[in-house]
Amino acid sequence: MLDHADAQIQDGAAVAVIGRSGSGKSTLLNVISGIDRADSGVVEFGGRDVTALAEPARTLFRRAHVGFVYQFFNLIPTLDVEENVRLVLELNGVRGSDARRRSAAMLAEVGLGDRLHSAVDELSGGEQQRVAIARALVHEPALLLADEPTGNLDEETARQVLPVLLSLTRARGATLLIVTHDSVLARSADRVLELREGRLRESVAAGAESAPAVLAKPGSDNVAADLRSANERASSS
Ligand SMILES: Nc1ncnc2c1ncn2[C@@H]1O[C@H](COP(=O)(O)OP(=O)(O)OP(=O)(O)O)[C@@H](O)[C@H]1O
Numbered sequence: 001m002l003d004h005a006d007a008q009i010q011d012g013a014a015v016a017v018i019g020r021s022g023s024g025k026s027t028l029l030n031v032i033s034g035i036d037r038a039d040s041g042v043v044e045f046g047g048r049d050v051t052a053l054a055e056p057a058r059t060l061f062r063r064a065h066v067g068f069v070y071q072f073f074n075l076i077p078t079l080d081v082e083e084n085v086r087l088v089l090e091l092n093g094v095r096g097s098d099a100r101r102r103s104a105a106m107l108a109e110v111g112l113g114d115r116l117h118s119a120v121d122e123l124s125g126g127e128q129q130r131v132a133i134a135r136a137l138v139h140e141p142a143l144l145l146a147d148e149p150t151g152n153l154d155e156e157t158a159r160q161v162l163p164v165l166l167s168l169t170r171a172r173g174a175t176l177l178i179v180t181h182d183s184v185l186a187r188s189a190d191r192v193l194e195l196r197e198g199r200l201r202e203s204v205a206a207g208a209e210s211a212p213a214v215l216a217k218p219g220s221d222n223v224a225a226d227l228r229s230a231n232e233r234a235s236s237s
């Protein structure tokens with residue numbers, strides 16, 4: 001599925017990944033986060049080869065340093081809004097009033113400070129996706145992976161949720177990898193990569209106008225994620 005899909009992504013960059021259905025975009029995110037394992041190739045993250053980590057270190061690494069936003073929100077229906085967000089902190093060892101305070105503050109940032117104890121299925125799609133964004137960022141991950149985050153929202157709602165995702169990620173200096181079919185969303189990224197025939201290619205059509213400024217951002221020459229792969233075929237592990 002992935003074949004010599006090579007890319008270096010700068011710390012703090014917002015990168016859109018485009019490509020037709022079935023081209024392997026979700027697989028790519030799963031390989032980067034270590035959910036799926038590639039037959040060959042490496043994923044380096046902040047100078048560390050995460051592909052070399054065995055379980056459970058790989059899970060712990062992902063839990064601590066990566067946040068996820070999915071197309072279908074993936075919230076836990078038996079937990080209320082604040083509990084959905086707090087769970088991520090608790091999994092990382094943050095408990096009690098500290099965890100409650102941080103979840104509430106994060107939810108206030110996405111505009112849901114007054115919905116802390118609502119059931120998630122009482123919320124609109126846009127609100128649920130804002131809970132998912134809060135959940136993805138509450139533990140201050142270095143990398144946020146978003147797989148078609150506006151794919152299940154109507155256009156107007158998508159236009160409201162997108163700036164929340166981009167601005168909060170940028171405010172934290174986190175790196176964002178966002179899979180999208182949405183050309184407006186892709187244009188808001190610093191850089192656009194197209195996945196085609198297993199390879200990642202720089203897309204010049206979209207995002208070109210905003211790319212140079214951010215790529216030249218001073219003092220950010222750290223490589224957040226360095227993906228080198230040869231004849232990769234992701235296999236669930
Ligand atoms: N667990 C799996 N086992 C075997 N094949 C899989 C698995 N997951 C995905 N595939 C196959 O790998 C290919 C790429 O799938 P992937 O989900 O990464 O595509 P995508 O680019 O995200 O597509 P979409 O835009 O429709 O979400 C598809 O042909 C799919 O059928």
Ligand SMILES: [Mg+2]
Binds near residue numbers: 025026027147
């Ligand atoms: Mg997909």
